[in-house]
Amino acid sequence: MHTLVVNGSPVEVDAPGLRSLADVLRGDLGLTAAKIACGRGECGACTVLVDGLPRTACTTPAALVRGEVWTSEGLAQESADLRARFADTGAFQCGFCTPGQVVHATALLRGGLADLDPDERRACVRRAMSGNICRCTGYQAIVESVCGVAEDRVAEDRVAADRAAR
Ligand code: FES
Ligand code: FES
Structure with a gap:
């Protein structure tokens, strides 16, 4: 048996070979948001975070995972605005790629996206998420959703800082 920490809770799993x-x-854990599509690390549908970094779960041997694992289910609260934006803008059609897209974007939104100007932000999202393949959309709505949420969060932080300074 091997101990994983998944969505904040330790769990014993059977992880041979x-x-x-x-x-x-x-x-084993019933966490089915991460989809298995290509099964060989090429499409990003199975993306989860390991110690905050996006990883393709299909090519990651469970027995080698030491860091904390977060799946789309565990990131539901943090990514609520992003998921709502995906729904509002039609950033998915079949939705098979969407959990992986949202997980990857959640990690990006924790990083330095807020510090970039709009063009750099778009380019950064496109580059970083180029491994998350979507067969349905043209990517535009996905990129705009992630950038829109980044901008909203910057604006919210500004409002909160202004309030705190008063
Ligand atoms: S299913 Fe894991 S990368 Fe495609
Ligand atoms: S919405 Fe269908 S694969 Fe992305």
């Missing part, structure tokens, strides 16, 4: 993290999450 190269059994993938995606298989453990979906098959």
Whole structure:
């Protein structure tokens, strides 16, 4: 048995050999948001965070994972505005890629997106999420959703700072 910390809770899992993290999450823990599409690290549908960094769970042996794992389910609260924006802008059609997109974007939004100007921000999102393949959309709505949420959060932080300074 191997101990994983998933969405903040330690859990004992059966992780022999190269059994993938995606298989453990979906098959044993019932966390099915991470989808298995290509199964070989090429599409990003299975993206989860390990110690805050996006990882393809299909190519990550569960037995080798030491850091904290966060799935789309565990990130639901943090990504609520992002998921709402995806829904509002039609950033998905079949939705198969969406959990991986949202997980990856959640990590990006924690980083320095807020410090970039709009063009740099778009370019950064496109580059960083180029491994999250979508077969349905043209990516534009996905990129605009992530950038829109980054801008909203900057504005909210400014309002909060102004209030605190009064
Ligand atoms: S299913 Fe894991 S990268 Fe495609
Ligand atoms: S919405 Fe269908 S694969 Fe992305």
